[in-house]
Amino acid sequence: MQWRPSGLTARQRTIFGVIAIMVAVFVVLSSLRLTGLLICLIILPLALFMLYSRPDASEQKTLRSSISLSADDIEDVAEEFEHFAHSPEAEAIADRTLHRPALLDPECQDPAVEKFHYQLSTAKRFLRRLEARLASPSMETNELEQLLTVTDQRSFELKESWLEARRAALALGPKYDPNSRGDY
Template identity: 50%
Template sequence: MSPFYDGSSRRTVLAFALTLVACVSLIVLLKLPGLIISMVIAIAAWLMVSAQPQSREHAALRTSIELSAEDLRDIMAQFQDFETSTDIDAIADRTLHRPALLDLETTDPDIEAFHFQYASAHRFLRRLPTRMSNPVLNTHQLEQLLAVTDQRAAELQESWLAARRAAFRLGPGYRNE
């Protein structure tokens, strides 16, 4: 069972089933007046389900999730810029000041943690559009997804800063120690 599941689709099916049973019972018992009452009930039920009063809230939550995902992408872009930029300052930073930050086999826990968080964030961002494209996500599920996205962005930012400090502390001669 998914951590984002809360059974709202089952409740909707149950509500429709009970409405259908009530409408059929009214038609059988009251004939023409039952048919008219059933039509009113069916229209009211359809309007209640399709109205989606939470659509603004859902749109706001989806926007917040996208903004948090953008924060993740920004942090990842900082590392990619550090890794591949041809700017003189970036080259000096990665060769003279923080070469350990590019070493995937370093034993420094902060740098290892950053590379783990970076890979995890990359996988998360690859799966996020699929989760967001689900049209039946309810408010609770979107809030959970926002919390997870915010947490990942904060952890990656913290890890990036700690890894940069650790790589600077190790300096260019970190392999000789």
């Protein structure tokens, strides 16, 4: 068995639980004989039920739900950009042509806009892989906690990057010319 810095795996906990139950049954049977047998027949099924009922199953369900909510936040930012870039509404057209044309240019030299396009593309790749990872039933609670931390961080960074890119594109204004790279 390999020890992890974060503790035992579920399989290791199960093995140690079974060993502990067997030792306890042996001690009770050897010291109390017939009475010990009756006690073991009552307590053993309860102990096995508790061992295999996976007490962290509800925690894993909650973590998976939280990861999905953070992924939804990432998708919301991606949808906001898609709405900005492709919506036929007059307000969106005015925003992308009159106020923030630089935001549509993935090769814009402005650091904030460039950072947003990079983070958006990596966030989309992350979301595609996330579904497969969440579908894996063998993920441990600590792995889900780490995945939640990463998903929350990506969500926060993408939201901040979106707001910064919108401000930067607004500052560049309608005179932004994608053909004059760096000369704005």
